[in-house]
Amino acid sequence: xxxxxxxxxxxxxxxxxxxxxxxxxxxxxxxxxxxxxxxxxxxxxxxxxxxxxxxxxxxxxxxxxxxxxxxxxxxxxxxxxxxxxxxxxxxxxxxxxxxxxxxxxxxxxxxxxxxxxxxxxxxxxxxxxxxxxxxxxxxxxxxxxxxxxxxxxxxxxxxxxxxxxxxxxxxxxxxxxxxxxxxxxxxxxxxxxxxxxxxxxxxxxxxxxxxxxxxxxxxxxxxxxxxxxxxxxxxxxxxxxxxxxxxxxxxxxxxxxxxxxxxxxxxxxxxxxxxxxxxxxxxxxxxxxxxxxxxxxxxxxxxxxxxxxxxxxxxxxxxxxxxxxxxxxxxxxxxxxxxxxxxxxxxxxxxxxxxxxxxxxxxxxxxxxxxxxxxxxxxxxxxxxxxxxxxxxxxxxxxxxxxxxxxxxxxxxxxxxxxxxxxxxxxxxxxxxxxxxxxxxxxxxxxxxxxxxxxxxxxxxxxxxxxxxxxxxxxxxxx
Amino acid sequence: xxxxxxxxxxxxxxxxxxxxxxxxxxxxxxxxxxxxxxxxxxxxxxxxxxxxxxxxxxxxxxxxxxxxxxxxxxxxxxxxxxxxxxxxxxxxxxxxxxxxxxxxxxxxxxxxxxxxxxxxxxxxxxxxxxxxxxxxxxxxxxxxxxxxxxxxxxxxxxxxxxxxxxxxxxxxxxxxxxxxxxxxxxxxxxxxxxxxxxxxxxxxxxxxxxxxxxxxxxxxxxxxxxxxxxxxxxxxxxxxxxxxxxxxxxxxxxxxxxxxxxxxxxxxxxxxxxxxxxxxxxxxxxxxxxxxxxxxxxxxxxxxxxxxxxxxxxxxxxxxxxxxxxxxxxxxxxxxxxxxxxxxxxxxxxxxxxxxxxxxxxxxxxxxxxxxxxxxxxxxxxxxxxxxxxxxxxxxxxxxxxxxxxxxxxxxxxxxxxxxxxxxxxxxxxxxxxxxxxxxxxxxxxxxxxxxxxxxxxxxxxxxxxxxxxxxxxxxxxx
Numbered sequence: 001x002x003x004x005x006x007x008x009x010x011x012x013x014x015x016x017x018x019x020x021x022x023x024x025x026x027x028x029x030x031x032x033x034x035x036x037x038x039x040x041x042x043x044x045x046x047x048x049x050x051x052x053x054x055x056x057x058x059x060x061x062x063x064x065x066x067x068x069x070x071x072x073x074x075x076x077x078x079x080x081x082x083x084x085x086x087x088x089x090x091x092x093x094x095x096x097x098x099x100x101x102x103x104x105x106x107x108x109x110x111x112x113x114x115x116x117x118x119x120x121x122x123x124x125x126x127x128x129x130x131x132x133x134x135x136x137x138x139x140x141x142x143x144x145x146x147x148x149x150x151x152x153x154x155x156x157x158x159x160x161x162x163x164x165x166x167x168x169x170x171x172x173x174x175x176x177x178x179x180x181x182x183x184x185x186x187x188x189x190x191x192x193x194x195x196x197x198x199x200x201x202x203x204x205x206x207x208x209x210x211x212x213x214x215x216x217x218x219x220x221x222x223x224x225x226x227x228x229x230x231x232x233x234x235x236x237x238x239x240x241x242x243x244x245x246x247x248x249x250x251x252x253x254x255x256x257x258x259x260x261x262x263x264x265x266x267x268x269x270x271x272x273x274x275x276x277x278x279x280x281x282x283x284x285x286x287x288x289x290x291x292x293x294x295x296x297x298x299x300x301x302x303x304x305x306x307x308x309x310x311x312x313x314x315x316x317x318x319x320x321x322x323x324x325x326x327x328x329x330x331x332x333x334x335x336x337x338x339x340x341x342x343x344x345x346x347x348x349x350x351x352x353x354x355x356x357x358x359x360x361x362x363x364x365x366x367x368x369x370x371x372x373x374x375x376x377x378x379x380x381x382x383x384x385x386x387x388x389x390x391x392x393x394x395x396x397x398x399x400x401x402x403x404x405x406x407x408x409x410x411x412x413x414x415x416x417x418x419x420x421x422x423x424x425x426x427x428x429x430x431x432x433x434x435x436x437x438x439x440x441x442x443x444x445x446x447x448x449x450x451x452x453x454x455x456x457x458x459x460x461x462x463x464x465x466x467x468x469x470x471x472x473x474x475x476x477x478x479x
Numbered sequence: 480x481x482x483x484x485x486x487x488x489x490x491x492x493x494x495x496x497x498x499x500x501x502x503x504x505x506x507x508x509x510x511x512x513x514x515x516x517x518x519x520x521x522x523x524x525x526x527x528x529x530x531x532x533x534x535x536x537x538x539x540x541x542x543x544x545x546x547x548x549x550x551x552x553x554x555x556x557x558x559x560x561x562x563x564x565x566x567x568x569x570x571x572x573x574x575x576x577x578x579x580x581x582x583x584x585x586x587x588x589x590x591x592x593x594x595x596x597x598x599x600x601x602x603x604x605x606x607x608x609x610x611x612x613x614x615x616x617x618x619x620x621x622x623x624x625x626x627x628x629x630x631x632x633x634x635x636x637x638x639x640x641x642x643x644x645x646x647x648x649x650x651x652x653x654x655x656x657x658x659x660x661x662x663x664x665x666x667x668x669x670x671x672x673x674x675x676x677x678x679x680x681x682x683x684x685x686x687x688x689x690x691x692x693x694x695x696x697x698x699x700x701x702x703x704x705x706x707x708x709x710x711x712x713x714x715x716x717x718x719x720x721x722x723x724x725x726x727x728x729x730x731x732x733x734x735x736x737x738x739x740x741x742x743x744x745x746x747x748x749x750x751x752x753x754x755x756x757x758x759x760x761x762x763x764x765x766x767x768x769x770x771x772x773x774x775x776x777x778x779x780x781x782x783x784x785x786x787x788x789x790x791x792x793x794x795x796x797x798x799x800x801x802x803x804x805x806x807x808x809x810x811x812x813x814x815x816x817x818x819x820x821x822x823x824x825x826x827x828x829x830x831x832x833x834x835x836x837x838x839x840x841x842x843x844x845x846x847x848x849x850x851x852x853x854x855x856x857x858x859x860x861x862x863x864x865x866x867x868x869x870x871x872x873x874x875x876x877x878x879x880x881x882x883x884x885x886x887x888x889x890x891x892x893x894x895x896x897x898x899x900x901x902x903x904x905x906x907x908x909x910x911x912x913x914x915x916x917x918x919x920x921x922x923x924x925x926x927x928x929x930x931x932x933x934x935x936x937x938x939x940x941x942x943x944x945x946x947x948x949x950x951x952x953x954x955x956x957x958x
Binding site: 003005007022024025041042043068069070072097098099100101104105121122124125129130133134136137140141144148151153154155156157158159160161162170172173174175176177179180182188190196197198199201203210213214216217218219220225226228230232240241243250251411432433435436437438439440441442443468469470472474475476477478479 | 482484486501503504520521522547548549551576577578579580583584600601603604608609612613615616619620623627630632633634635636637638639640641649651652653654655656658659661667669675676677678680682689692693695696697698699704705707709711719720722729730890911912914915916917918919920921922947948949951953954955956957958
């Protein structure tokens with residue numbers, strides 16, 4: 001059933017040739033002399049206008065050409081007299097592929113996003129969700145292309161894991177055990193030797209530790225896969241199942257890591273501006289009128305590179321000058337979104353890469369800065385901090401706050417083990433990770449990007465449930 | 480720590496310039512006058528030779544430059560006098576980044592693949608697994624590029640699901656329930672209202688049904704994500720966690736689907752031949768001496784398009800002529816790998832796309848061929864079958880057997896519902912799928928490709944556990 005995609009029809013100048021288009025009816029306007037059918041096939045946000053002479057088409061058929069119906073139209077491509085569209089199709093034959101009842105959930109315009117979520121199987125046919133999904137595709141393609149062109153290898157880390165990466169959030173248990181007949185030992189403890197993997201397993205919260213195995217062999221890898229958090233967070237920022245990108249690179253230092261983070265995220269934003277023009281213009285008009293301006297803003301300047309300690313000083317200074325924050329921000333506190341946004345949106349007015357965080361709230365695997373005799377430490381460009389710090393390098397964005405969380409990794413076996421012991425971590429499932437520091441250890445670094453966070457930023461959408469086709473959230477695994 | 484990747488060093492002709500290389504020592508040969516260090520950084524299968532004057536380097540340091548150690552060498556790029564390598568580095572300064580103890584698991588050459596699997600965290604540093612992983616990356620990139628260039632959108636279907644796609648294999652249960660205190664009803668049945676999603680959930684066995692939602696909105700989508708089977712199959716062909724690619728396309732008929740399958744898989748194989756030359760040559764030499772010939776063979780001819788009924792006739796004819804098969808192959812039987820390979824490797828000597836399978840062993844969602852009055856059916860190009868058939872279109876490959884499983888989907892609401900009822904399927908979790916046939920239904924088709932099957936074919940590796948970084952199999956979730 002040869003047909004031309006609407007995206008190609010609208011770019012074609014072959015006026016006078018016969019074309020066949022298929023798609024779903026967005027609107028159907030009738031008059032005595034002529035019918036206008038706006039048809040969309042998902043290839044672009046734009047519709048093609050099919051102009052029908054009602055005399056030439058069966059009246060019963062034409063009645064069934066309602067919003068949501070699927071039709072196939074063959075006709076002549078002509079230059080459109082209407083404003084804002086280059087070409088249209090003068091219909092010669094019309095076929096109804098699929099009628100659409102009046103109970104079509106996307107019948108009415110202007111439904112709420114909550115209504116859309118309840119009909120997530122059909123919301124994909126709307127302009128907004130079509131635009132979001134095409135941009136989502138483009139961001140994935142930008143990511144793969146960026147890493148491929150820079151010599152990174154796509155590395156599939158496992159989803160089912162017997163390790164707990166960093167104890168981040170609660171985990172989903174994965175099991176084939178018969179829950180009606182759980183094998184237990186004498187103390188009543190559940191035994192897992194009859195479970196599928198012979199031990200207790202969960203869904204991963206991060207592929208980073210396995211990613212480090214890849215980087216210390218292949219040089220530079222990236223993961224791009226689903227990640228899970230069983231946190232009972234019913235917020236517009238949390239999903240139980242989301243996609244994450246985690247590049248990891250051997251022989252990279254702190255400065256180069258920040259270069260990479262900045263170059264990578266700018267590449268993605270530039271890709272959106274270059275390749276998703278129609279969809280971005282729609283979202284800029286309908287969802288967020290500052291969207292395109294914000295995207296262009298990210299590309300304009302170099303990101304600020306700011307040690308945490310300096311960031312705290314700026315925030316303290318702001319408080320002195322009358323700025324009110326909900327949460328405290330003394331040295332040693334993890335920054336809240338309000339602090340990050342103050343630095344990015346008000347103080348610097350551009351993205352910030354924050355470095356050298358206090359050890360207390362960062363992960364065990366991060367590279368430790370040199371301690372000083374008085375209990376402080378020396379970090380990026382010799383900046384001194386009043387306590388022990390680690391080479392974390394998080395990228396803070398306007399509106400979103402933290403979009404990338406990165407760090408140089410601690411490559412010293414002694415220092416890493418010291419930290420593992422200081423934190424009294426269970427080493428049972430870490431032996432293979434520790435081995436990388438025993439056998440030819442090397443300086444390396446990496447970062448993590450929550451894919452949906454990126455899509456929120458690039459689309460201007462407000463709720464993370466609206467940038468993934470079928471969100472998984474507490475009490476909701478429909479579709 | 481600016482350094483040049485070895486892949487770039489080996490292509491450079493800037494002889495006389497100073498370069499810095501980092502990598503892991505593959506071999507270190509010493510003599511009185513000169514030391515040769517073969518260094519690999521994972522960017523290519525090839526090593527760079529670092530030539531060291533032992534007089535100029537600390538003897539204790541040089542002793543630590545053992546297999547597996549990580550070093551940084553700065554020196555002058557020179558044209559190599561040795562055969563088979565264009566350039567080498569005349570070392571001026573050498574730094575040991577990470578020593579490597581004698582207990583390094585990849586110390587010895589020629590270890591078994593089973594040994595390698597037990598040390599999967601270190602096997603990535605070997606030539607074979609480096610080659611496999613770089614090819615794996617390239618195949619992923621080929622897939623994304625192919626679909627992007629053909630107007631498909633990458634579509635993320637959920638992994639945690641409350642539906643059972645096609646009852647394929649056993650599923651892994653996903654839960655946050657406290658297994659020590661399971662809530663039950665009066666009949667002793669476990670209640671899931673307190674589980675994370677408020678109902679029983681599992682890991683998906685296919686994203687196809689959700690993919691159809693995408694295709695009937697965006698026109699053409701593809702999935703590329705992890706998929707799960709809790710089958711207790713300890714074979715070289717099964718993984719509990721594997722990656723699958725599932726494109727789905729609106730307005731595509733059976734012939735066009737076969738065109739797509741053939742074009743797509745040839746594109747991937749061509750990409751490997753064009754972009755993975757060094758790695759393929761290594762595997763062709765060390766793993767499978769017919770590998771490159773077999774890859775080129777796939778590109779040579781058009782695939783055979785063969786109705787199942789004709790395939791059965793050919794197999795029956797072969798049996799008459801003395802061919803012995805282990806399993807029966809009468810009309811209505813699902814073909815075994817031996818039958819598929821006979822058709823591909825012996826009869827046609829090229830890949831086969833088999834079509835129009837008996838309804839009995841194909842899935843409910845496949846498009847039904849026109850039944851005839853005598854209980855038969857009419858399929859591809861008018862071929863007549865003795866029983867009801869469906870428009871399945873599987874691609875059969877040499878050595879591998881089925882590499883792609885595809886079909887046109889049944890777009891008729893009445894026929895689909897008839898099949899769901901005939902099979903007495905539970906419709907509770909299918910309402911959203913059925914809705915696609917109620918609201919603007921359209922002809923559509925798609926296929927599934929097991930990513931690791933493709934990697935097996937393209938690398939010549941024999942065991943599926945050796946083409947994924949960290950395989951998940953019964954009793955094994957290590958790393």
